[in-house]
Amino acid sequence: MTDSAPLDYACAGVDTAAGDRAVDLMKAAVARTHDATVVGATGGFAGMVDASAFLGMSKPLLATSTDGVGTKIALARALDIHDTIGQDLVGMVVDDITVVGARPVLMTDYIACGKVIPERIADIVRGIAQACEVVKCPLVGGETAEHPGVMAEDDYDIAGAATGVVDAENVLGAHRVRPGDVLLGMASSGLHSNGYSLVRAVLQRVGMSLESDVPDFGRTLGEELLEPTRLYAVPCLEAIEAVGVSESGLHALSHVTGGGLAANVSRVLPAGMIGEVNRHTWLVPPVFDWVRRGGAVTWDALEDSLNLGVGMVAVVSPVAVDDVARICAAHGIHTWVLGSVYAESGYEGLSSARVVRGAKGVTAGAVAMRGQYRVG
Structure with missing residues (x-):
């Protein structure tokens, strides 16, 4: 006999309340990366920055990069230490756009996991945010996606993307x-x-x-x-x-x-x-x-x-x-x-x-x- 009880998102393995709790735990760290160029608050559909400063450039070029941290995540999980790999992510992404001489103007992150554990997600994002503070790059958006049945409960992966700007006359290479x-x-x-x-x-x-x-x-x-x-x-x-x-x-x-x-x-x-x-x-x-x-x-x-x-x-x-x-x-x-x-x-x-x-x-x-x- 099949179970005829009504299903909802939680029954399917996605806990939206846990996701909201993770956001509450991380939002102060994210807010500290924001400067006067950031428009809007955490939680919007899209992050925005004021690009007025680009008007002073003769030919502003946008530079972008995306990356993850690879299988180093397996060691973070084994040690149950999740607040350092965020810096790895920022280093892999922001330093790549620096190579062409671009100043970072925004970064976003993406976390896929089998189960949202709010404290762990917040640790990861806090690490990203702290590194963004160091490199003076606002963290203006992100996504945490719960993938039950596709990833094991303790599994997760992270990726990020950053955008920067450089005047064409100053491009390195x-x-x-x-x-x-x-x-x-x-x-x-x-x-x-x-x-x-x-x-x-x-x-x-x-x-x-x-x-x-x-x-x-x-x-x-x-x-x-x-x-x-x-x-x-x-x-x-x-x-x-x-x-x-x-x-x-x-x-x-x-x-x-x-x-x-x-x-x-x-x-x-x-x-x-x-x-x-x-x-x-x-x-x-x-x-x-x-x-x-x-x-x-x-x-x-x-x-x-x-x-x-x-x-x-x-x-x-x-x-x-x-x-x-x-x-x-x-x-x-x-x-x-x-x-x-x-x-x-x-x-x-x-x-x-x-x-x-x-x-x-x-x-x-x-x-x-x-x-x-x-x-x-």
């Missing part, structure tokens, strides 16, 4: 790069939010508990693996403002995400030029060597998957290096010279280097990885 430019590395905070399928495979192979203390890390394995992505938007935009984008200024930025250092730097170099990266110029943080040793991962495979301690690279005129480094230092970001840019036709180091050319379908330059890594 390969068109500004010249031979003699310096590759200035900016230290990462750790693994960031890429390569976690590899990291989790290593974790399974070594059989370590996330609660294990690791002397090389100075904390537990779980704390190290969940360290949030460093945010580069503010120092990078300050550097652009300080040194400009002319021949003697900052020419390009490369956000080192999926694909590793060489592949991402090559994307912002013009065809016919090669960037030389000297591996010995920095100490690779211990967590990357833990992945290498635990999974018997080759350095080449590691180099193609993880940032190895370099989260952002500025391609900058030699005369502006010190100013960019000073601005980064003021924000607690260590920088160092990775190498330089050369015309590939006259570059003599091809035979002794590992050469990587443009990824993601980009017709671009190349990067020559030279020397041996040192582990810190």
